[in-house]
Structures are given as structure tokens and as C-alpha cells.
Amino acid sequence: MMQNETEKIHSPVLSEEWNFRNRIRLFLQLAITIASVLLCYLMTLPFLASLSWALALAVLFMPLHQKICRKIRKPTFSAIVTSAIAIIILVIPVLLITIRVVLEIDRGSTLIMNKVESGEWQHNLEKFPYIGKALLWAEDQLDIPSIIDNLTSFLTTQVTSFLKSSFIQIVVIVLTFYLLFFFLRDRNQILRAIRRFSPLCGHETNGLFKIIGTTIRATVFGTIAVAAVQGFLAGFMFWILDLPAPLLWGTIMTILSVIPLLGAYIIWLPASIYLALDGNLIYAVILACWGMFVVGTIDNILYPILISRKLRLHTIVAFISLAGGIFVFGASGIVLGPITLTASAYLMHIWRTKTICNKRR
Template sequence: MSNQVKIEPGHWVLIIFLLLALYASYLLIAPFIGPVVLAFVLSLLCFPVHQKIVRKLPDKPNLASTITCSLLVVVILVPATVVLMAIVQQSITFAKQSYQWVEDGKAEALLQQPFIKNGIERLNDFLPVGDFSIRDIINRLTEFASGFSKELLDLSTKVVGDVTGIIISFFLMLFVLFFLLRDHKKIIESLFWILPLARSQEEKLLTEANTVARSAVLGTFLTALAQGAAGGIGMAIVGMPGLFWGTIMVFASLIPLVGAALIWVPASLYLLLTGDWPWALFLTLWGAILVGSIDNFLRPILMQGTSNMSTLVLFLSLIGGLQLFGVIGLIYGPIIFALTHVLIKLYTIEFRDFLEKQDKS
């Protein structure tokens, strides 16, 4: 083909040194890759708002980026600090109440109910190891309640101790976000110039990354927050620590298949076994209808940008990203799979003649 570029031996030397330099640069920013990637994702989410601010301040890009970042601080940091303090307080109170509940004999009274005693006896008939009694369960509950209190106290201490690191990461993310917003056009043009792809292919990759990043954030985290908020309200209505259990539901809703039911189902069973069957029925209906409907209806709407990905691929991208990168992997996973999907599509277009020839041979 006439437009092919002939690569000279000296070019290979340049390419090798360039790859080595890029790898060394990656090693330099690897400790901070989380804030950098989060800044990139937030820049995609904030860009529509930032554009409106830029239109109001067309000749002041620094001020426009500062205003956008300041709005982000007000929207994220202030509420998160208030909620975190309340969660720590409620969690410690809950841990103390749980330990006192076991110590006062209420757990033993609950396990002495005929339904539970018969269930334990039948379970012992099927166990391949030695029997366990109600007293064994009580002892384990006591150990768990005591250990749970200690773990929460250690976690609270760790969170307070990590405040400096969290603040540094947050402001590093803001620093990167500032330049991504201010120099958005220059960065995109530079990437388009460097990448050895057609402009249409580059725009397709950028559009896909933009769409999937927004869909992953909105579909995953906003759904989790909505389920946690609805579940926490339900827990508060039945007399349980709403903010604490609502926060636990946010994380539980990130677990595929099980979701927030991992929290509200045991809570409903507890209310039923303690004789509060009206509240148990209420919480069951609340969880199944309201909390469950959020996941069934809100998530597909918010993740419509990933509609070209099969449900299986989307599921694997979420659990794979979670396993490999942690919570932030819920964003990384879909983006990686989506970009791979686009690259495969570009490959099939670019090498269509060769693939058709191979298919017919």
C-alpha cells in the first residue's frame, strides 16, 4: 500500500527507548495511579458541567477549572466527612449493643425457641463432625460480638490514622483533575496526534471510554448509593441503626447476585424470630419491592452505555475488576472490556479482506 510507513532500523531503536521511557514513567506514577485514574473518570463526568462554566468564563480557563474542582469538593468531601463521622459513631454504638445483647442472655433466649432447637437437632443429624449445641453457638456469638467491637474500634483508629493519606490522595486527584479539565482539548489533540490510528478510530475509542466510564460510575455506584439509602431508611424505621446498616448495604449491593439482600434478609429473620413479625413483614416487603426494584430498574437505565456488552461480559468485568483492583475495579473492569471490544471491532474492519480470505480458505 502506498500509505504504508517504512520503518528504518534507527526507528526501532527510538521505539524501544520510547517504550522503556514510558514504562519508567509508569513506575513513577504507579503509587498514585488510583487518584490519577479517578481524576480521569471524574473529568469525563464533570466535563458537561465544566463546559457550562467555561461558557460563562471563556477567557479564564484557570478560574473555570478552579470553580469546577471547588464544586466537586463541596459535593463530595463535605458530605462524606459528616457521614463518615456519623457511621463511626453508630458502628461503635451498635457493636456495644450487640455485645450487651449476647451478655444479657437475649441471644440464648432466641436460640431456645422450639423452631430453632429442632433445626439445630436436625442439622446435627447431617453433620459429618461432632454435634454442636446452643451453648456452643452462644460462646461463638460472644466471641464474635467481642471481636466485632474490637475490629470496629481498630478500623475506626485505622481510618483516623489514614486521614492524612486520604487527604493527600484526594488533593492529588483534584490537582490532576484541574489540569485535565483546563487542558482537555490540548490533551485530546495530543493523544490523537500520537496514536497511529485514523481519526475516526481514535474518536470511537474516546467515545467508548467516555460512555462506559460514565455508565460504570452511574450504574454501579449511584445504584449502590440509592440501595443503601433506601435500605438504611427501612432499617431506621424498624428501629435499627439506619446509617450504619445503610452504609453496609452500599458495599453489599456491589456483590453480584446477592446484593443488599445479604443485609435485609437476615435482619427480617431476626425480627421474625424475636416476635416482631409486623416489622419483619414490613422490612421484607421494603427490601424486596423498594430496594430490589432499584437494582432491577435503575441499574439498566444508568448502564445503558454498556448495552453493546453482553450481560455475561459485563458481569465478568465487574467481578474481575473488583478482584484485581478492589472497589475502583468496578470502573476499571468495564472500561477495559469496552476498549477491548472496540479494538477487536477496529481490527475486524482494518483486516476484513484478510479475515474473509482466511475464512474461505
């Protein structure tokens, strides 16, 4: 009798039914897992910018943090010290320079409007008969004071949007350094947790960590290098045209070029307008052309080249990862775009290696 029951349990019909139920159960588990991961992604999405910048800062400041940890044995205090240094280096200078730029643009827009409303700019343009006549004709056809007022308002809005655009922007900055503190303090636990849940083996996970770290460093240092070149080129033209404080404005334009929402045009565009209204039309055209065609385009040429050399990518691929990353992720796409591409390329390399090994077997 026992033998008959065993035969029933192991009969093909029951075995097929058990397999069917097992497949249904696995399918439901997979669906629940995918749904839960999707929900986690949606919950994380509002903090994606803060997470990406905190990750980038953690990678960049990790060498400094390790030196601090050798002197300060308490992980919490050493993470606080490193985070404070990051705030002093990054936030305070940008804040001070942004305030300075806002004040200068406000003062410059007042000077420009005074020249337009008083008619002084018309007298200055009489030195250039042909160009002056064309501009005076344009004044009759267009509302020049209104256009200049709108332009200066636009520049001021662009600057102040970074400083006080919205409550969300402030929250992103605060969360970035809040997350940076935990990334520094709990880095070992975070890495162990990632390794535990990662479907990759140990050396593959370490390789993924390495490629992400290399990508972050290449992206950030590439951004800084390009911004330095833009600031130097713009400051150099200020010096050639004998404009005041070329070193100061070159430094300010370097920092503005690093900030995704702003750029060097915040400085050179009002300067070229002021030169034109002040009667230095040739200088104004030179500065505007230099700003648009040299300073404004050098990042599109130099940045992909620097990134491609560091990451061993083709220049076109590097450019697409940057432009596409900004399009998909916003400002944080400067970091997330190249990370997504290089991580995907590394994972495809792992699959290719495993496929080749299986074929050889």
C-alpha cells in the same frame, strides 16, 4: 573513477550491510522505546487509582464545567470552582456519613455487648423454645461474647479503613482532586497531546475518546443506580420491620453501597444482630436473609444488565469486565475494567475495518 565508487556504494553487498545496520538501529530504538514506556507505566502505577477517578470525575463534571467557563472566562478560576463543587458534592457528605456510621456502630456494639454480658439475651430467647435451646447450646460450645465482639470490631474496622485507613488512602483522595483540577483546566492541551502521539487518525482518536466517555458515564451512573436500589430495598425492610428512621438509614446505605470498601451490610448486619439479642428473632432472621439474598446480590444481577445496555455488551461480558477490573486494578477497576474492554473492542473494530478495506482493494 567516480563511476566505480558509485557502483561500490550501490553494490548489493554494501546495500545489504546498510539494511542490516538499519534494522539493528530500528530494533534498538524499538527496545529503548518499549523500555521507556514500561518505566513510565511503573512510575504511573502508584497514581493509577487517582488518575482513573480524576478522569471519571472530569468526564462527569465536564458539562457543569463548561457552563461555569461561559460565566467565568479565566480557566484556572473556573477549574477551581468546579473542583470545589465536586469536593462539596462527593467528599463532605461521605465524610459526615462515615463518621455518623462509625459512632452508631460503636454505640450499637456497646448495647449488644451489654445484652450479652448481662444475660438479657438469654431471657429474650426463652420466648422461642426450640431456637432458644439451640442457641443456648451454641453458647456452651462457643464463646458467643468473643464472636460478637470480633464481628463488631470487624464492622468498625471496615468503616474506619475508608475514613482513616492509611496515609496512602488520604493521598489518593487529595491527588484525585489535584489531577481533576488540571484535567479540567488543561483539557484542550491534554487532548491535543494525545492526538499528536496517537497512532490513530483524527476520527479514530475522536471515536476512542467518545467510547471512553460513554463507558465512564455508564459505569458511574450504573453504580449510582444500583446503590439507590440497594438503599431503597434495605430501607424498605427497615420500614416493614418498624425499625427507627428507615429513610435516614436507607439513604446512608445507598451512599455506603457506592463506596467500594464498604456496603449496606455495615448497617443491616448489626441491626439484625441487635434484633436477635433483643428477642425479635423472627425480625432478625428476616432482615438478615433480606440483606444477604436480596440487597447483597441485586448488584451482581442489576449492575451488569445496566452496563451492558448502555455499552451494548452482553451481560456476561459486562460482568467479567467489572469483576476482572476490580481483581486487576482494585477499587479503581470499577472504571478501568469497562474502559479497558470497550477501548480494546473499539481498537479491534478499527483493525477489522482496515483489513476488510485492504482485501477489497
